[in-house]
Amino acid sequence: MAPASFELIASLVLRETSIIYEPRKEYLVEARLHPLSVQAGCSSIDEYVQLVMRNPVERQKSIDALTINETSWFRDNAPYQAFTETMLPALLAARADRRRLSIWSAACSSGQEAYSIAMLLDQHLPPGWTVDILATDVSTAMLSRVQNARYSQVEMNRGMPATSLVKYFNRAGTEWEVVPSLRSLVRTRHLNLAEPFPMIGTFDLVLLRNVLIYFDQPTRHGILRRIHPHVASDGYLLLGSSETTLDLPADLNAMWDREQIGRVQAHRPATQAASTIAVPRPHPHIASGSLTGARP
């Protein structure tokens, strides 16, 4: 692709998602845009880029194609183990009066993260508790995938234990579809982490995993600053296993405590910061699914 086309696309993606495409990633951009270009009847990628610049539908498609959606079930395992063994028992004790948990999968990709958590809650939440799992992403294509909740055999092979496959999926042609009882726990919303957040309330657990790596440092810091009031004062923030917060400026550093849970480092709103930073009240319209304990 021509350098000018690459520049146009790279600036578009940066502007819309804050994802950085460095020079020399032309081959990647070209590979991802090629199918869209053919579909749109363009004779070259450069022609397609011109189309993207004037057509909002193609613009969204190209942004969707250029977000990296790599994910898997129970990705890295350790965070999910830390959740069931440590975080969930602590939250069950802390929320015993209202018996409700809320979880946010920020940058949810095709939904494996949100549904993995939903499966664990199905197995470990006592009867009578309700749970709300919000799955957000900048890619509308990914949000549709979460709503459709259908996965190919290749995707199922990436981390889905056989027992959970049998329990939580129905066959749908060549794909596997998440059972309705789990789907009802997960709602989706379009949310660009690089922009000011809408009123989404506070969450007991926020999964912000494997997305900060795509941003530059000011964007990463901005997100960690803005996400702070959305983590309950006794809640948890989980980052990806290769994502650290070692480079935070002092004021942002003071906002977060780190807690080592098994092989996972969880971030928690610092006790001192929590008392001085205004925490928005939970949004009254948050829908919740209910669980009645483990399925038979």
Ligand SMILES: C[S@@+](CC[C@H](N)C(=O)[O-])C[C@H]1O[C@@H](n2cnc3c(N)ncnc32)[C@H](O)[C@@H]1O
């Ligand atoms: C590599 S996937 C990670 C998925 C999942 N969190 C995991 O760890 O398996 C990164 C996701 O971040 C999303 N993303 C990229 N930029 C974003 C932004 N500015 N706001 C929200 N989501 C974004 C992408 O669309 C993609 O689905």
